[in-house]
Structure formats: C-alpha cells, structure tokens
Amino acid sequence: MLLQLKDSGELVKVIDVQELLNPNQDVVHAQQQEGQEEQQADSYKKENLVFPSGESLPRCWLDADYRNGKAS
Template structure:
C-alpha cells in the first residue's frame, strides 16, 4: 500500500499492513519511493501519513480509544 507524507508529498510503501491498522502502534515501517533503486525501510509516524488523495488515515488506525465519547 502506498501512502503519502503530509509535509513533502513523497510516497512511501507500507511494508506491514497489520502495523498500519494497529491503533496501538504510533509508527509504521515503510520504504521511500524516491529514485530508481529500492530504499532501505524507515520508521514513519502514522500521524504524518495520508492517503495519496490527501485524505487522512481513519481514526481507528491511530487512536486505540476512538470509541470513547469525549463529551
């Protein structure tokens, strides 16, 4: 799955989808898609990632307590 960095717009390839959808994990391993050669995996904060369309990641992927009512 490809996601985009909010600040630079660069694409990164998510290596482990389960890590991405786990709300208890703040980081995800991904490979920068810059250049012709495959890049080394790096850790990225999920809060800095969006879908290539610019849409934010689902809250349930980022917040383990997303069902808690903050009212």
C-alpha cells in the same frame, strides 16, 4: 500500500499493513518511493501520513480509544 508524507508529499510503501491498522502502534515501517532503486526501510509516525488523495488515515487506525469518543 502506498501512503504520502504530509509535509513533503513523497510516497512511501508500507511494509507491514498490520502495523498501520494497529491503533496501539504510532509508527509504521515503510520505504520511500524514489527512483528505480529499492530504498531502505525507515520508521514514520502515522500522524505524518495521509492517503495519496490527501485524505487522512481513519481514526480507528490511530486511536485505540476511538469508540469512547475521546481523542488521545
């Protein structure tokens, strides 16, 4: 799955989508999509990622207590 870094607009490819969907994990491993060479995997905080459209990630991917109405 491709996501975008908020600050730079660069695209990153998430290696393990389950990391992204797990609200108890605040970091995902992804590869920057630069040039034609495959890049090394790096860690990215979920709070710094958005969909390529600019839309934020769903709260249920970021906050394990999203059903309680409390922001963590």
